[in-house]
Amino acid sequence: MDMDDRPSAQPGDRTAENRRLRDIMDAIPAHIAYFDDSWTYRYANKAYAAWFGRESGQVVGRRIVDVVPAEVFDAVREPLGRALEGERVIYEYTMSDAAGRTLYARSTLVPDIGAAGEVLGCYVHAVDVTEQRRTQHVLAQAQKMEAIGQLSGGLAHDFNNMLTVVMGNLAGLREARPDDGALQEFVAPAMQAAQGGAQLIERLLTFSRQQPLAPRPVEVNELILGMAKLIRRSLPETIALHTASRNAELVAMTDAHQLESALLNLALNARDAMPEGGELRIESAVETLDAAAAAELDIPPGDYVQVTVRDTGTGMDATTVAHVFEPFFTTKRFGMGSGLGLPMVYGFARQSGGAVRIRSRQACGTAVALLLPRTVASPAAAGEAGTAAPATPLSGQLVLLVEDDPEVRTVVRKQLAALGCSVLEAENGQEAADIVENVAAISLVLSDVVMPGGLDGCGLTRFIRRFRPGLPVILMSGYVDRADAVTRDLGVPLLAKPFSKERLSAMLDAICR
Known part of the structure; x- marks a missing residue:
């Protein structure tokens, strides 16, 4: 076909092109708009209008101040003015949606420059960065x-x-x-x-997630009912206690004693938040977290047992809520609290593979929700009390005590001596290794884990395993986070500091049998 034989463009074609262009702009996952130098919108795609809870027809032809919320306009007035002076501007702002959630947006304003160099208006390109923030x-x-x-x-x-x-x-x-x-x-x-x-x-x-836990399947509803009796005795008559569960069987993989301690802490916090009385509710349910909700809590998606302690007390503002899980932060009067109650709950939940959620409004109350991994395993049956094995006499046992702190070494030496043991001392791992090589009469090694030099307690244990495989070893430490690794990798018991002579005696009896 010759170029001159092409059909001329018809008006309907231009209309179809414009409609197609509008469809493309509405399909783009971005907020696109244009306003002129009178601060009046001349274009807005669907995403831009919907961001402000409107339709495109409710935006075009109206001034910016009449479309966006007042707090948003106050925040963006200055960058809009700079853009209308010919400056390319990038800025971020926040606003609240209908549900009260905070939304974040990043906007880019590009001036529309006329032939004479005057600014005719501005193109707006904005994106929702809420999830990113x-x-x-x-x-x-x-x-x-x-x-x-x-x-x-x-x-x-x-x-x-x-x-x-x-x-x-x-x-x-x-x-x-x-x-x-x-x-x-x-x-x-x-x-x-x-x-x-x-x-x-x-x-x-x-x-700090360094306290060893003993997780097992726990029937949470039974535990709550048992704790309710203790909690009720800790509450004044002006506070009503109620328990409720949306599910008949709720089994979580957790440490029962730590869960009881966490519930007691939350209940006492709730009590202190209701000096004039109120209602305390402990609720349990299955909570299924999808990928987005789980990512917000930094835990895997799936089923969790949620235990919520809810009060009708004084509540907290957003600033206070942001700090409640930090150690030693407390809103109580001096001497009324250590500031470790909620941090302990937080650490327990995280170490258990779960999370904590908190919701609070001033004058309305607070709800703290513990999420713990759900399991289908049956709760462990209570062990029947067995006959205690007879204690092994410790008199005459030669113990090698390895501890770099001289004052701690003195205390433990006296405890061992009081139990009838003879004691050799070493202040570091290398010295202890030399003694093990040269003193065959040693019947047990009690060593600190963290010591200066090239050989710590774990390294010393490995050396003993190679040189004298049958020699029992007990490790002791103030770093309790090492307990799991030591038990798993070395298969030796760990004695957490501080310990009493009775605990030391029980450990020695158990390992010397």
Whole structure:
């Protein structure tokens, strides 16, 4: 066909092209609009209009201030003005949707320059970055909590060594002067305070996910009903306690004792948030998380047992909620709380393979939900009490004690001596290895895990396994996070610091049988 023989374009063709162009613009997953120099919209695709809860026909021909929410207009007024002066502008803003959720958008404004260099208007290209911001927030929060957890674990190790010395010397003083009533009056509260410090460190380790758990299938509804009796005795008459479950059988893979402790902590927090009385509800249900919901909590998708503790108390603002899982953060008066209750709950949930969700509104109350992995396994039957094996006499046993802290070494040496053991001491792994090679009479090695030098407790254990395979080893540490790795890789028991002479005796009896 010759070029001159082509049919001329008909008006209907241009209309079809425009319709097709509009369809393409509406299909693009971006918010596209145009406004002129009078701040009036001349075009908006479906996505742009829908972002503000409108249709395109409700946007075109109207001024920006009449379309976008007032808080959004206040936030974007300045970049819009700069764009109409000829500057290409990129900015972000937030707004709330109908459900009250915060939405995030990133906008790019490109000035429309006329032939004479004047600015006729601006092209708008915006994208929804809500999920990206939420993911970044989850990552940042996880990194912050991980850093705090590592710091907490390091502090706990040092405090455990100190408490080992304090409690060991107090116990020795009490045994040396059993008939001195005046002395006992000083020793008893000091020992009680030291034991309280050990419990505080244990809660700190639970937050930092360094406290070993004993997970097993647990029937959560039965556990809640059992705990309700204890919790009810801890509540004033002005607070009503109710329990409810949406499912008859809820079996979670968790540590029952830690779950009980977490529920008690949440219940006591709820009680303190209702000084004038109110209602406390403990609810349980199966919660199925899809990929998006699971990613927001940084756990795998699937079925979880959700236990929610809900109160009608004073509630918290968003700033407070953002910090409640941080150690030592508390809204209670000085001396009324350690600030470790919710961090302990958080650490327990994370270590169990689950998560914690919290919802709170001031003057309306707070709901804290524990999500724990659901299992189809049957709850473990309570073990029947068996006949205790007779204790093995420790008198005459030669124990090699390996500990780099001289004060801790002194306390443990005295405990071993009080149990009838003879003791050799080494202050590092290399010295201990030399003694093991040259002293055949050693019947047991009690070693710290973390020690300076090239040979720590784990390395020493491996050396003993090669050189004297039958020699029993017990490891002790204030870093309780090593327990799982030590038990799994080396197959030796671990004694967590601080420990009493009775716990040490029980461990020695068990390993020497």
